[in-house]
Amino acid sequence: MDHHDPQEPSPRAVVIGGGIGGLAAALALHRRGVPVTVHERAASLEPVGAGLALAPNALRALDRLGVGERLRALASPHPAVGVRRPSGRWLVRTGTDTVEAVFGDRLIAVARADVIDALVDALPDGAVRTGSRAELLEPGDARTPAVVRTPDGEQSADLVVGADGIRSATRGLLFPHHPGPRYSGFTTWRSLIARPPRPPFAAGEVWGRGRLAGVVPLAGGRVYVYGAALAPAGARAADGDERAELLRRYGGWCAPVPELFASADPAAVLRHDVWELADPLPAYHRGRVALLGDAAHAMCPFQGQGACQAVEDAVVLAAGVRPGEDPATGLPAYTAARLPRATAIVDGSRAIGALVARRSPLTVLARDLALTAAGLLPDRTLLARAAATYDWHPPRLDASGTA
Secondary structure: OOOOOOOOOOOOEEEEOOOHHHHHHHHHHHHOOOOEEEEEOOOOOOOOOOEEEEOHHHHHHHHHOOOHHHHHHOOOOOOEEEEEOOOOOEEEEEEHHHHHHHHOOOOEEEEHHHHHHHHHHOOOOOOEEEOOOOEEEEOOOOOOOEEEEEOOEEEEEOEEEEOOOOOOHHHHHHOOOOOOOEEEEEEEEEEEEOOOOOOOOOOEEEEOOOEEEEEEEOHHHOEEEEEEEEOOOOOOOOOOOHHHHHHHHHOOOOOOHHHHHHHOOHHHOEEEEEEEOOOOOOOOEEOOEEEOOHHHHOOOHHHOOHHHHHHHHHHHHHHOOOOOOOOOOOHHHHHHHHHHHHHHHHHHHHHHHHHHOOOOHHHHHHHHHHHHHHHOOOHHHHHHHHHHHHOOOOOOOOOOOOO
16 A cells, blocks of 8 residues: 655545445545545455445445445345254244345345455545554644644544544543443354355354354355354463364254354454443544544444444445535534434344343243244334334435535
8 A cells, every 4th residue: 555645735534444434434535525544554454354244224325435236246145034043943034035125225245355345446546554553643623633643643634533443542532431342241253164065055043042153155155154152251262273162162053054164264263252332422523533333333243233334424424524614514413313323223233132142941932932923924024123224324415415
């Protein structure tokens, strides 16, 4: 990536963090005519993770960014998704065609790297600077710019986007009294299998006692597999082999879970504890700085909405930028639009995690009976429960490009 010429004028917008949320914010602002630079401290944009679910709400946001069709073309179609017991018996299953009929778009799965590539390719050359640690020094206000320290020195900016993840230093400076992330009780494993045994596979999850496993077919015959289980924070496989740990925990479950985990490359099995911002922030902005994605509302993964909410953030943030005006004037409206919605989804994801966390035979039985009863409902009735999440649309822009 290019290095910044110290003689260049300071960029009007600086994005701290080059994950999906930061790149989406940069692209959204670029499309609104705001010069923007992304600073990513890692040496490359190789994504942490393997697969990614994109629900209809996220696809609409990605359409606004001009990359939705590219990602839809990379998706592997599958007829249904659902939840099974470890024995293999289906508890609930929904046709993906019905998702499109109800919400006007599909629920797709793609490799996280494909999303990163699509966003980067749509940005101007040199907009993303890797190996470039940036730190917010001053949030600014209506009269003074924000100040960011970069490897090329201090820079002023009209707008700063803190997309620096769940351990966000930007959030810590803006809201030093917030308690920060809380451990959810779950650890997760993820892997992308390039040559799985005996494809194809049904998409969906298997729920057991205090743990689950997921199987997501991707394009090109690849399969994204994951597991989540209750565990102490910081715990790791005793022998350092996380694939072996997966087989210890899931080896007796229904096909294809054990064979998929067994076929994973041990070096490509990622394990991460799940932390969340269980306590909502008072706002998603202060001064000339907006927080976005995990920095603003890190959530449990049980609704598959983490990245989806980040791209929603990006589109709403940019929609508040009025052509030719100070790009920070729309930040109060950004908080007003995003804080209630994202907080509700954080809470919903935690509630689903509480169902997965059940371990006693009676509470697991009650959960499974409730899922079975839901599975007897017509698909449209069942999907109505997802309407609050999936039936979101980007802000409309008038002829002048104003939200």
